[in-house]
Amino acid sequence: MRLRVLLLLLLSVSQIIYSQTKVGGVVQDEYGEPIAFANVFFPNSSDGTITNDNGRFYLQSDGNYDEVQFSFVGYKTLTVPLQSRAVLDMDIVLQSDTEALNEVVVYSGKTSKKNNPALDILRKVWENRRKNGLSQFKQYQYEKYEKLEFDMNTIDSAMINSKLFDGMEFIFDYADTSAVTGKTYLPIFINESLSTVYGDNEMNKEKDVLKANKNSGFSNNQTIIAFVKDLYNDIDVYERHLKFFDKSFVSPIGKAGIDAYNYVLRDTALVDGVEAYNIVYYPRRKGELTFKGDFWVATESYAIKEINLQATKSANINWVKEIYIEQEYDVLNDSLFLITRDYFMSDFALNKKEESKGIYGKRTTLFDDYQFDIKKEEDFYRRRVNDYDPMIYDRDEAYWDENRLEKLNQDEKQIYTMLDTLKQNKKFKRLYNIGTVLASGYYEVDNFDIGPVFSVFGYNEIEKWRVRLGGRTYFTANDPWRLEGYMAYGFGDNQFKYGISGKYLLDKRSRLTLYAGNRRDIEQLAASLTNTNDVLGRSLASSALIASGNNDRLSSINLSTAGISFEPLYNWEIRLNGSYRTIKSANPTGFSLDYRVPGSDEIRGQVNQSMLTLSTTYTPGRKTSNYGVDRTIINDGDFPILYVNYSRGIEDLLGSDFNYDRAQFYYTHPFNIGGFGRLTARIEAGKTFGQVPLALLDVIPGNQTYFNISGAFNTMNFYEFVTDQYTTLHLSHNFNGRLFSRIPWLRDLNLRELVGLKAVYGTISDENIAINRSNLEYRAPTDIYWEYSAGIGNIFKILRLDVNFRGSYNYLPDARNIGVTGSFGFSF
Incomplete structure (x- = not known):
């Protein structure tokens, strides 16, 4: 079902984003070997990333920057001036720094679990976990803003000239070349939501109250919105395992990480005024659900200040070529570290080949206005009303401008207008209808759906070949009443x-x-x-073809x-x-x-x-x-x-x-x-x-x-x-x-x-x-x-x-x- 949702998103082609400053390319050493985990950042900013397994990187920011800096342990830091705001074919060569190599112990291969300072720091993180974050309060509440975006990637001339897009070629005028591997991409969906989250650690309860939601073209389709949100569950890096995409990845911060990762203490530096250790980690074995990346740990509280996680390409996960996560934590009251920003990017594709086409899925979550020890009654958490409030999905732009925790750039705003034009296109309407049939199993005819189309034919020993045709009333997804029925005929009886x-x-x-x-x-x-007396249900055993x-x-x-x-x-x-x-x-x-x-x-x-x-x-x-x-x-x-x-x-x-x-x-x-x-x-x-x-x-x-x-x-x-x-x-x-x-x-x-x-x-x-x-x-x-x-x-x-x-x-x-x-x- 989730892949069908992605198909719908793919068919909902929308408009492109133009960031203020964006860079991409590859980082190599003097011998042409790619450098994985190299730091890439805009000087005097908090915007940065690391290179992937192949030394490739992509970094974008709403700010205007004139230079970008590259660094890695054992190599000289390199600052490169930018001739334009978008440079996506950078070929960076870092020179070895023999003096730095004499001062720093560089680990390669499997690191020792004994006498490893990185593991000593990690154990301190475990010991102090309960002293950091929301768990030290009886109750908590905060404001949450979430932005989801999906982009078609690896757009090439073959795709542009494909008959699939006949009559819709104008959408490619908005395409740009900017991805982790320098691919061309085209945004097709964006969704924003605002909510207040309430929690009670004594009752072990949490409730997320939605206040506003808007998206490009699916304002009333809660199913698509919910499926997309479920792909990106909130994660707590302190847990032993991080669950998303129906998989459990080993957390590099959790206690299970010591047997799954190698850890290297790389540096000590000030991060937003907080002195912190920098630890690099990478998997001990291939094929497991693990990450690679680095994290910063505050030297006094042993709280996580920043962390990035990139799933290894050998991880046994389908339809996902890349996963990249960043989390940032800020200090509250000089000692308390709380998450303020969570960024999640994934590359959905049929395979993990470099040239494969796919869809980028990006989620940005911001947290603000933390409040503590404001008690709510148990009934507040117990009762969750499943009721559709049209106002939540119909807030005006003035409301969003006032309440967004992060402003949209100009190109993100244009995504909302692009689909309105596309939806008038006859070819797009046909493609959208095909996607709807594949996702729901029903063919829409005004206020009546014909189907399920997957149950038309069947076979059993008594009826032999069987033909079935059914349908249901369908005005909206929130109909208060529904009639359904079918007729079938057996050619054997x-x-x-x-x-x-x-x-x-x-x-x-x-x-x-x-x-x-x-x-x-x-x-x-x-x-x-356990039969349910469902008058429309039918067991697979009754109509098995084989x-x-x-x-x-x-x-x-x-x-x-x-x-x-x-x-x-x-x-x-x-x-x-x-x-x-x-x-x-x-x-x-x-x-x-x-x-x-x-x-x-x-x-x-x-x-x-x-x-x-x-x-x-x-x-x-x-x-x-x-x-x-x-x-x-x-x-x-x-x-x-x-x-x-x-x-x-x-x-x-x-x-x-x-x-x-x-x-x-x-x-x-x-x-x-x-x-x-x-x-x-x-x-x-x-x-x-x-x-x-x-x-x-x-x-x-x-x-x-x-x-x-x-x-x-x-x-x-x-x-x-x-x-x-x-x-x-x-x-x-x-x-x-x-x-x-x-x-x-x-x-x-x-x-x-x-x-x-x-x-x-x-x-x-x-x-x-x-x-x-x-x-x-x-x-x-x-x-x-x-x-x-x-x-x-x-x-x-x-x-x-x-x-x-x-x-x-x-x-x-x-x-x-x-x-x-x-x-x-x-x-x-």
């Missing part, structure tokens, strides 16, 4: 199917919502344990449902739902759901069931955008989920067949284990009280497709195990290439190691076995069924393959001892 649903948001604050729907379709009921073995155990269902939901607290939802459904086999000659009616000899093949369900879902840490009846999850898969469900089957209500009770719950949690990758754990349990037939029992979900299905067992067949009480455990760990990075011939492929373990224990009562008249023999995993897997991810950056091994019940006639599954996806 020659039957029409359909689904229709509607929902209405009664109250934005509590998210009080009414919903109802009806669906008649073919479904694989044995693909999930399946392992014969999958003809499908059911024909007619489901009607209505309910109410609300959120008493943010990310805590409660649902009360009533449903009526009929269930029968979709393949009577090959798959039976027959049962004996309790207390008689009558045999039936269809179940009619009325049910009331009370459920609750808690998703702490979930981020959403849009505030109508539908919301978009921004950080999908990055937060824990707790689900609890109680259902009551009611006999004779609308001709319902059975009285029973069912309780179920599951809990899933992703854990970032620092440099060792990411572990996802899921535990699920349930129990059915009462006598019920196969259609209402808990069938352990198998997987007979070649695709990974969440919550299913990949070497288990559909309906292989049937229970009325069960407990399952799923563990999946992604090492993110930590092991392969130590193997030279594998390192450059950026593959990622995956391991998994799944297990289930369950039983079934004699009374439920007694009424079974289907052609299936009930079998419960009383000896614990388990399987394990090993896989390789990031194949061609999009493919994951797993080999799954069955660990028990191997003696069964149809047992699949080994199964191969895969999945496609875009991830960093």
Whole structure:
């Protein structure tokens, strides 16, 4: 999804920035070897940078400077006069300084962990961490200004003459040549926001209250804004690991850094009037998620004064060629160091080749007006209202001029006007519509969306080829009501199917919502344990184009449902739902759901069931955008989920067949284990009280497709195990290439190691076995069924393959001892 957002940004071509002073080029020694980590700065200013692995640099400033200075340990400092305000092809040669080399110990390769003054200083930083920053106060609040910008880079004549830009060639009149490698770039998106941040260290709570937001061309699209912001999470360099782009990088300041980096004490100097040590760091090994750069540490308080971090090119991360971070801290009350500026730049590209085209993403965050020990009530932090306030996105320019913590330069201001012109271009409108379809899956027609386009075709054993066409009402992203529906036709059973649903948001604050729907379709009921009665949902197992073995155990269902939901607290939802459904086999000659009616000899093949369900879902840490009846999850898969469900089957209500009770719950949690990758754990349990037939029992979900299905067992067949009480455990760990990075011939492929373990224990009562008249023999995993897997991810950056091994019940006639599954996806 994030890459689709980047595609939208790419299509939203806008205007170029012209900075006041900008320089770029390469720094080398007398022998033509590039000098990495060399200092580049404008004299008598705080504007500076360091060279990358190849000695290349880029530096820009709103100030007017007549010279730029270059320095590095062991070389003579060089000051170069500037003949113009933009010099982007500088070829700098630094001369060795033998006198300086006699005075300074220069480290190369791996540095010692003993008798290293840099590590002694770093340990002092750890000891004094709690004496610096916001953690020493009970409460805090501050003003925050954030500016996000995206630029197309590596623009060349081939791109300019491409048919893609026919009719839009005028935009390249605003292009400029200025990037870390001297590339031509074209800004296409800018977003600004102002907010007040409140925090309470005693309650461990923080709240960010948005006051204003504006951007070039997407003023009302909170989803794009939220996705972009989520790419650049705030980071605390004191933490052991820094998380962004779904990865955990080892922090050079955190305690985990000592095993991941080499440290060199390079200098001691005054930085903004504060005496500070300068320490250079670089990775001990290739292929790990690490940085290179330097930082300044105040000599008295051992607080970080300045730091820059540049991700190494060997880091195992997709779609990102460069990452560069700068943070600056100022002294408050002579001793307290607080962050005042945070700059983050990344280069998104399909590969890491020097000539590859991509998109620069830049974030600048400024912090000001710190205040402390102003207490807020707990309810202030607990309740976060997802409500769209148009005023926040419609502040006038006078408001921004008064409240910005950093003024825009003239060229940044022009970005806001350029897109207005571009949006009138017919070619751009067509490209924008294509991007919208790829991102949302729907094709817009006035106030109605047709789709999802990715669900048009399907296949299964009963329907054979299947065609589906659906749509939804769509006026704005914040619609208070929505109607959705679809129709489908199976060419194997020659039957029409359909689904229709509607929902209405009664109250934005509590998210009080009414919903109802009806669906008649073919479904694989044995693909999930916790069904949600979603009338439009459909399991991948029901329409797999490629399946392992014969999958003809499908059911024909007619489901009607209505309910109410609300959120008493943010990310805590409660649902009360009533449903009526009929269930029968979709393949009577090959798959039976027959049962004996309790207390008689009558045999039936269809179940009619009325049910009331009370459920609750808690998703702490979930981020959403849009505030109508539908919301978009921004950080999908990055937060824990707790689900609890109680259902009551009611006999004779609308001709319902059975009285029973069912309780179920599951809990899933992703854990970032620092440099060792990411572990996802899921535990699920349930129990059915009462006598019920196969259609209402808990069938352990198998997987007979070649695709990974969440919550299913990949070497288990559909309906292989049937229970009325069960407990399952799923563990999946992604090492993110930590092991392969130590193997030279594998390192450059950026593959990622995956391991998994799944297990289930369950039983079934004699009374439920007694009424079974289907052609299936009930079998419960009383000896614990388990399987394990090993896989390789990031194949061609999009493919994951797993080999799954069955660990028990191997003696069964149809047992699949080994199964191969895969999945496609875009991830960093």
